[in-house]
Amino acid sequence: MRIPPRQLISLPIWPLDATALSSGSLPLAPLPTDSAATGELVDRFGRRHDNLRISVTDRCNLRCTYCMPEDVVFQDRSALLTFEEITTFVRVAVRHGITKVRLTGGEPLMRRDLPILVQMLTAIPELTDIGLTTNGVLLDRWAEPLFQAGLRRLNVSLDTLDPARFRQRTRREERDRVLTGLQAARQAGFPQIKVNAVAIRGETEQDIVPLARFCRAQGFALRFIEYMPIGAEPWEREKVLSASEILAMLSRDIAPLVPLGDRADHAPADRFAYADGIGEVGMIASVTHPFCTHCNRLRLTAEGKLRNCLFALDEIDIKPYLRRASPDIAAMSTALVHSTRTKWAGHTFNTTEFVKPTRTMHAIGG
Numbered sequence: 001m002r003i004p005p006r007q008l009i010s011l012p013i014w015p016l017d018a019t020a021l022s023s024g025s026l027p028l029a030p031l032p033t034d035s036a037a038t039g040e041l042v043d044r045f046g047r048r049h050d051n052l053r054i055s056v057t058d059r060c061n062l063r064c065t066y067c068m069p070e071d072v073v074f075q076d077r078s079a080l081l082t083f084e085e086i087t088t089f090v091r092v093a094v095r096h097g098i099t100k101v102r103l104t105g106g107e108p109l110m111r112r113d114l115p116i117l118v119q120m121l122t123a124i125p126e127l128t129d130i131g132l133t134t135n136g137v138l139l140d141r142w143a144e145p146l147f148q149a150g151l152r153r154l155n156v157s158l159d160t161l162d163p164a165r166f167r168q169r170t171r172r173e174e175r176d177r178v179l180t181g182l183q184a185a186r187q188a189g190f191p192q193i194k195v196n197a198v199a200i201r202g203e204t205e206q207d208i209v210p211l212a213r214f215c216r217a218q219g220f221a222l223r224f225i226e227y228m229p230i231g232a233e234p235w236e237r238e239k240v241l242s243a244s245e246i247l248a249m250l251s252r253d254i255a256p257l258v259p260l261g262d263r264a265d266h267a268p269a270d271r272f273a274y275a276d277g278i279g280e281v282g283m284i285a286s287v288t289h290p291f292c293t294h295c296n297r298l299r300l301t302a303e304g305k306l307r308n309c310l311f312a313l314d315e316i317d318i319k320p321y322l323r324r325a326s327p328d329i330a331a332m333s334t335a336l337v338h339s340t341r342t343k344w345a346g347h348t349f350n351t352t353e354f355v356k357p358t359r360t361m362h363a364i365g366g
């Protein structure tokens with residue numbers, strides 16, 4: 001049975017652990033209508049924010065070297081926002097013009113029964129776009145329930161097809177499960193699956209063409225992401241393998257690339273089509289061609305901290321507004337407006353002023 005994306009069903013469609021829902025009730029009670037400010041989230045630079053990235057956990061079953069340390073200490077599970085708390089915050093955010101959310105982490109599929117959250121979000125009519133970014137290790141188990149719950153946009157991170165380099169990069173042996181997970185996602189019916197690869201000089205060069213060939217053959221849209229200074233390891237600009245270098249390699253070894261020129265104002269990727277008509281590739285040139293001037297994103301960490309930039313040094317704690325007998329809608333509204341208004345022009349990691357956030361990527365939500 002296929003479930004229409006916007007229709008909330010009353011019964012779970014997969015074996016459900018009752019502890020997954022702390023209140024056990026779907027859907028949530030209506031929010032008060034008169035207790036909060038509304039209005040779009042426009043910052044001092046005129047950027048309208050309609051996109052919220054939500055981390056659902058800081059835990060992960062991989063340990064990518066560019067993202068997190070091996071010996072990381074995770075948040076206590078009780079510190080994480082519940083699905084109801086996340087949904088309540090999103091329902092406040094949609095009053096301010098948020099229409100797109102992306103679930104991420106850590107590894108979001110480490111959060112038990114994630115399809116329940118997807119169902120809860122698909123029941124919010126103002127949300128037009130719900131996506132998930134995953135490392136794919138658990139997709140073989142969860143692709144079908146996620147699709148059934150209404151998820152349609154799926155990004156799977158895969159930096160290399162080579163088993164040894166996968167092990168080196170992720171410090172785990174899960175390459176085969178990621179490949180199985182990608183097939184499971186396709187079989188579940190996801191219309192377009194994106195594969196994301198972080199590009200690091202001295203490591204990624206040998207993976208670019210094999211990844212591109214694989215994605216062309218499988219019908220996945222490939223995105224390369226320039227390596228950013230947000231992980232546990234020391235970052236140097238010299239380690240950034242630039243989008244233009246990658247494009248040159250692909251044009252030389254596969255087929256000429258034609259800019260699609262259709263980059264939506266807020267989309268971080270520049271898209272290119274292969275001249276032979278088979279597939280496309282995107283470049284997220286966060287370092288050499290930052291998209292900060294068009295950034296439309298806010299972020300919510302797994303334990304409820306609102307951030308206005310991946311590289312923000314300040315954050316607002318939303319959890320106290322959620323963990324009371326009656327959620328403080330007005331305070332959450334004010335936090336959203338304040339966070340947006342205090343957003344800076346852009347990250348500074350191309351300058352000497354750059355200060356690295358104390359959180360690494362896995363604890364923010366990429």
Ligand code: SAM
Nearest residue numbers: 067105106107133134135157196227228361366
């Ligand atoms: N665990 C999931 C995954 O890997 O897709 C979701 C969270 S992960 C933090 C989200 C994305 O951030 C992944 O595509 C990952 O490759 C990317 N990422 C992590 N650290 C990065 C870095 N230092 N520079 C660029 N991208 C990074």
Ligand code: SF4
Nearest residue numbers: 060062064067106135
């Ligand atoms: Fe985990 Fe994703 Fe970070 Fe890799 S990039 S360690 S999969 S959170």
